[in-house]
Amino acid sequence: GAGVSQTPSNKVTEKGKYVELRCDPISGHTALYWYRQSLGQGPEFLIYFQGTGAADDSGLPNDRFFAVRPEGSVSTLKIQRTERGDSAVYLCASSLNGLAGLGETQYFGPGTRLLVL
Amino acid sequence: DQQVKQNSPSLSVQEGRISILNCDYTNSMFDYFLWYKKYPAEGPTFLISISSIKDKNEDGRFTVFLNKSAKHLSLHIVPSQPGDSAVYFCASNSGGSNYKLTFGKGTLLTVNP
Numbered sequence: 001g002a003g004v005s006q007t008p009s010n011k012v013t014e015k016g017k018y019v020e021l022r023c024d025p026i027s028g029h030t031a032l033y034w035y036r037q038s039l040g041q042g043p044e045f046l047i048y049f050q051g052t053g054a055a056d057d058s059g060l061p062n063d064r065f066f067a068v069r070p071e072g073s074v075s076t077l078k079i080q081r082t083e084r085g086d087s088a089v090y091l092c093a094s095s096l097n098g099l100a101g102l103g104e105t106q107y108f109g110p111g112t113r114l115l116v117l
Numbered sequence: 118d119q120q121v122k123q124n125s126p127s128l129s130v131q132e133g134r135i136s137i138l139n140c141d142y143t144n145s146m147f148d149y150f151l152w153y154k155k156y157p158a159e160g161p162t163f164l165i166s167i168s169s170i171k172d173k174n175e176d177g178r179f180t181v182f183l184n185k186s187a188k189h190l191s192l193h194i195v196p197s198q199p200g201d202s203a204v205y206f207c208a209s210n211s212g213g214s215n216y217k218l219t220f221g222k223g224t225l226l227t228v229n230p
Contacts, residue, residue, distance in 0.1 A: 004160070031216065033216070040222065041222055041223075042121075042123075042206050042208075042220030042221050042222050042223050043161065043206070043218075043220045044220070045211070045217055045218065045219070048216050048217065050216075055216075056216070056217065091160055091161075093160070095216075098215065098216045099215050099216065100210070100215075100216050100217075100218055101149055101210025101211070101214045101215045101216050101217060101218060102149060102210070102215055103149060103166060103168070105163045106163065106218070107160075107163075108153075108160030108161045108162065109160050110158065110159050110160050111160055
């Protein structure tokens with residue numbers, strides 16, 4: 001696989017349900033990022049993994065949101081008790097060493113479009 | 118409070134002309150700036166970047182200019198092509214972070230044939 005892949009591409013759920021969004025980063029990339037893009041906004045940082053550990057989860061909006069990366073490759077973003085305001089595109093990105101702020105290119109996946117009814 | 122601002126939601130130009138997309142930032146700690154391009158139903162793709170130690174970076178038809186005193190940067194596309202039609206996001210490293218990026222809201226560029 002050449003790029004970052006995300007599944008599902010679209011997810012429709014009902015308020016109160018639990019959802020899991022999956023990200024497969026580029027092989028060999030140690031850094032993985034999750035962003036949320038609401039309508040009319042730019043991507044908003046949620047969480048950053050370096051290897052298996054969440055190095056910075058300061059962007060997660062509340063404790064209904066949780067993410068894991070148990071083997072340092074695939075990551076899952078988990079949202080409990082979904083609310084209508086969680087509807088957005090959830091973007092995953094990866095980079096080689098976690099230096100996106102110093103010129104290292106971040107590669108984004110196509111996103112998962114989440115709609116909470 | 119938006120730290121990276123793109124005040125023009127949209128821009129329309131004729132093919133062959135120059136496109137100028139603008140971005141302002143508020144935090145003087147930001148020292149690396151990037152432009153991403155996004156087509157519908159795809160993730161953003163990196164376009165060009167600039168470090169605060171420079172005031173210009175050029176890559177083919179794309180040039181980014183940085184004015185640190187004004188906390189302003191711009192992306193110039195010359196000549197514009199219909200395939201350049203996309204949403205362009207300005208981004209910067211948050212507070213000088215090594216990994217965290219703050220994005221603007223984006224500008225939709227339409228290049229008319």
